[in-house]
Amino acid sequence: MIQLSEVHKSFTVKDRKTRLTKRIDAVRGISLEVRPGEIYGLLGPNGAGKSTTLRMIAGLMEPDTGSIHVCGHETRQKPEAVRGCLGYLSTDMGVYARFTPRELLRIFGEFQDVDPKVAERRGLHLLEKLQLADFADVKMEGFSSGQKQKVSIARALLHDPKVVIFDEPTTGLDVLTAKTVLDLLRIMREEGRTVIVSTHVMPMVEDICDRVGIIFDGKLHGDAPPRDLLQSRHAKSLDEVFFQLAAESEGGN
Ligand SMILES: Nc1ncnc2c1ncn2[C@@H]1O[C@H](COP(=O)(O)OP(=O)(O)OP(=O)(O)O)[C@@H](O)[C@H]1O
Numbered sequence: 001m002i003q004l005s006e007v008h009k010s011f012t013v014k015d016r017k018t019r020l021t022k023r024i025d026a027v028r029g030i031s032l033e034v035r036p037g038e039i040y041g042l043l044g045p046n047g048a049g050k051s052t053t054l055r056m057i058a059g060l061m062e063p064d065t066g067s068i069h070v071c072g073h074e075t076r077q078k079p080e081a082v083r084g085c086l087g088y089l090s091t092d093m094g095v096y097a098r099f100t101p102r103e104l105l106r107i108f109g110e111f112q113d114v115d116p117k118v119a120e121r122r123g124l125h126l127l128e129k130l131q132l133a134d135f136a137d138v139k140m141e142g143f144s145s146g147q148k149q150k151v152s153i154a155r156a157l158l159h160d161p162k163v164v165i166f167d168e169p170t171t172g173l174d175v176l177t178a179k180t181v182l183d184l185l186r187i188m189r190e191e192g193r194t195v196i197v198s199t200h201v202m203p204m205v206e207d208i209c210d211r212v213g214i215i216f217d218g219k220l221h222g223d224a225p226p227r228d229l230l231q232s233r234h235a236k237s238l239d240e241v242f243f244q245l246a247a248e249s250e251g252g253n
Pocket residue numbers: 011012013024025026044045046047048049050051052053
């Protein structure tokens with residue numbers, strides 16, 4: 001279970017030219033809940049606040065105000081318990097080219113305190129599900145971006161997390177590789193995991209997400225099943241809802 005209550009996060013940045021500081025309100029009062037056995041899609045344009053929200057849920061960044069609970073643990077009070085129960089795939093997750101997937105998963109299994117035999121079995125099982133088992137013992141230096149993404153996904157799921165956070169999991173992947181990743185997310189849901197995924201890819205959201213929240217300028221709009229969102233906005237697609245919100249946001253500025 002993931003619960004966010006009135007979460008705010010801002011950054012202070014210095015303009016390189018003017019040297020003046022300015023405040024960026026990246027997340028402005030977001031509340032949401034994702035339940036076990038549910039896939040929640042977080043949509044939004046560049047810079048809307050999706051990654052900041054996911055980083056805070058993963059306990060990698062603290063909210064300024066508001067609270068976040070993951071598996072019943074408050075992220076500021078119990079960051080280690082939170083990290084132990086969630087698997088986080090970020091957009092900048094590197095793989096180490098001189099290792100093979102099997103070696104990398106063994107190392108991350110040690111980091112996560114997973115029994116080595118369990119880590120080996122589970123790692124190979126994940127690579128099989130991701131159709132990468134034939135490459136388990138191949139050095140990753142020649143891997144395609146899709147193959148590297150699959151290894152990052154296996155690494156994020158190695159410790160069998162109850163909560164899964166995937167930041168743009170299919171960006172840059174061809175349709176076949178993206179389908180493998182989406183099928184894995186469906187399996188995660190069937191297994192009763194709590195899944196939150198951020199994306200720009202609207203058809204993916206309509207296809208797999210049980211509920212969708214659209215972030216614009218750090219605020220959450222929508223938060224409903226995709227079909228309900230379309231009905232309430234008299235829209236034919238989520239793209240159309242997206243354009244409506246962009247127009248409303250510009251009108252409000
Ligand atoms: N560490 C940081 N320091 C300063 N500003 C930041 C930091 N992280 C994010 N921001 C700013 O906060 C805002 C939200 O960024 P965020 O990365 O959450 O957006 P996003 O919706 O994930 O965008 P994208 O789809 O482009 O990845 C942006 O204006 C970004 O520049």
